[in-house]
Every structure is written in C-alpha cells, then in structure tokens.
Amino acid sequence: MTFLTAWEIEARAWTIKAGTKAPQAAGVIHTDFEKNFIKADVVGWEDFVRAGGWVGARTLGKVRLEGREYVMQEGDVVEFKVGV
Numbered sequence: 001m002t003f004l005t006a007w008e009i010e011a012r013a014w015t016i017k018a019g020t021k022a023p024q025a026a027g028v029i030h031t032d033f034e035k036n037f038i039k040a041d042v043v044g045w046e047d048f049v050r051a052g053g054w055v056g057a058r059t060l061g062k063v064r065l066e067g068r069e070y071v072m073q074e075g076d077v078v079e080f081k082v083g084v
Contacts, residue, residue: 003076004045005029006053011077022070026080036082040066045075054079 002013003025014028022042027034042064043057051057072078 001072001074003072003074003078005079006048006077008053016072020072021068022066022072022078022080023068025072025078026082029080033080033082036084037068038081038083040070040081041079042066042070043077044073045077048077 001018001020002015005012005014014025016025016028022040023034023037026037026040041054043051043054043062047060047062048054048057051060051062054063057063
C-alpha cells in the first residue's frame with residue numbers, strides 16, 4: 001500500500017505493507033524517524049487535495065493527530081513529528 005508525504009514544492013509516495021503502524025512507516029523515510037517518532041498529522045489524500053494542502057486541510061478540520069498505534073491507511077498524507 002502507499003502513503004504520501006507532501007510539502008509546498010513536492011509530494012512523494014512511499015510503499016509499505018498493509019497493517020504498518022505510523023512509527024514503522026516513518027522509518028521507511030529514515031530510520032531515525034522511527035526511533036524518534038512522536039506523533040503524526042494525517043489526512044486522506046482526497047481531503048488534502050480538495051483543501052489545497054496542509055493549511056486548508058487544517059482549517060477545515062480534516063487533519064487528525066495520530067500516535068504510535070495508528071495503523072496507516074491507503075492514501076494517507078502524513079507529516080511525521082519526530083524528536084531529536
């Protein structure tokens with residue numbers, strides 16, 4: 001399955017196995033992200049596109065704050081929060 005990360009300039013798709021939790025999905029991007037995972041902002045890709053990005057999705061209340069036990073869903077757009 002696929003989840004996405006998106007910023008002002010680019011969006012990127014990442015492949016993970018179904019049933020993967022948020023910290024392990026973050027680890028696909030960088031191993032330190034898994035080790036230092038704090039939380040994740042998550043929104044479905046359709047809501048993300050309709051809202052025009054993160055600012056609009058937050059304004060419309062479409063962004064959810066998820067923790068370590070969150071199981072990633074197909075098409076999630078995610079902004080991982082990691083510690084140092």
